[in-house]
Amino acid sequence: MLCPNCSWGNLRKIGRNIYYCKNCFHEVEKKSNIIILFELDGDGTRKKVFTVNIETESEEAI
Numbered sequence: 001m002l003c004p005n006c007s008w009g010n011l012r013k014i015g016r017n018i019y020y021c022k023n024c025f026h027e028v029e030k031k032s033n034i035i036i037l038f039e040l041d042g043d044g045t046r047k048k049v050f051t052v053n054i055e056t057e058s059e060e061a062i
Ligand SMILES: [Zn+2]
Pocket: 003, 004, 005, 006, 007, 008, 021, 022, 023, 024, 025, 026
């Protein structure tokens, strides 16, 4: 699976359907038909950046 933000291919699995990109420091959550990209704040809070619909591959800003 590629990072939807930077296309880096070596995401580390950190939870059920959750991956971490060491390259751009984002978390990626995969659901049945969407991928959600989260930005991590300094205090560890996750903030949604955008979602990608896997079927249409269209990006939606949040
Ligand atoms: Zn990345």
